Amino acid sequence: AQKVTQAQTEISVVEKEDVTLDCVYETRDTTYYLFWYKQPPSGELVFLIRRNSFDEQNEISGRYSWNFQKSTSSFNFTITASQVVDSAVYFCALSGGGGADGLTFGKGTHLIIQP
Amino acid sequence: ETGVTQTPRHLVMGMTNKKSLKCEQHLGHNAMYWYKQSAKKPLELMFVYNFKEQTENNSVPSRFSPECPNSSHLFLHLHTLQPEDSALYLCASSRSTGGQQYFGPGTRLTVT
Numbered sequence: 001a002q003k004v005t006q007a008q009t010e011i012s013v014v015e016k017e018d019v020t021l022d023c024v025y026e027t028r029d030t031t032y033y034l035f036w037y038k039q040p041p042s043g044e045l046v047f048l049i050r051r052n053s054f055d056e057q058n059e060i061s062g063r064y065s066w067n068f069q070k071s072t073s074s075f076n077f078t079i080t081a082s083q084v085v086d087s088a089v090y091f092c093a094l095s096g097g098g099g100a101d102g103l104t105f106g107k108g109t110h111l112i113i114q115p
Numbered sequence: 116e117t118g119v120t121q122t123p124r125h126l127v128m129g130m131t132n133k134k135s136l137k138c139e140q141h142l143g144h145n146a147m148y149w150y151k152q153s154a155k156k157p158l159e160l161m162f163v164y165n166f167k168e169q170t171e172n173n174s175v176p177s178r179f180s181p182e183c184p185n186s187s188h189l190f191l192h193l194h195t196l197q198p199e200d201s202a203l204y205l206c207a208s209s210r211s212t213g214g215q216q217y218f219g220p221g222t223r224l225t226v227t
């Protein structure tokens with residue numbers, strides 16, 4: 001069975017601070033994919049990143065960066081110099097490598113950026 | 116490109132009603148999904164369709180009945196729902212295995 005754990009239910013920081021959202025996953029698949037999605041108050045899930053299990057290189061996209069470590073089964077997400085518009089619920093998700101698998105989501109982390 | 120659309124956006128129904136949720140994707144994808152997001156639980160996968168064939172039913176009660184007439188359309192037929200079925204129902208599609216899933220805006224369902 002697959003499982004995704006986002007231990008941080010809510011994080012509140014002041015604008016311009018850096019913040020890291022944690023994600024730990026469990027799977028027996030050797031091939032799998034990890035995702036981060038953002039859900040703003042409007043409700044629509046916005047794709048941020050997909051990473052396959054064979055690619056452990058960290059990735060940076062503007063103020064966003066991701067740290068994938070298979071040794072600790074973690075896929076953490078860091079926002080540098082946070083902005084109020086970053087306020088949202090962030091979900092980490094996992095899918096297996098066989099077939100059109102659905103996503104297993106974590107419970108989400110509610111990120112609040114205070115001005 | 117309008118991506119993934121869902122109608123209606125909001126729905127209020129009684130427990131004895133029958134209604135349907137519609138999802139349409141304009142992305143040429145082959146896989147479509149229904150997810151449920153309720154206040155007390157994380158996002159839950161309900162159904163997966165791949166090339167119009169249902170490949171996964173995540174132990175969903177029979178009062179939810181999916182239908183996928185073609186790769187672009189997905190329906191969720193609802194009947195005799197319970198108040199605890201009130202939630203945001205999200206549809207998604209993807210091109211292939213492990214691919215990025217594109218989500219629709221969701222249907223906010225309230226069962227009275």
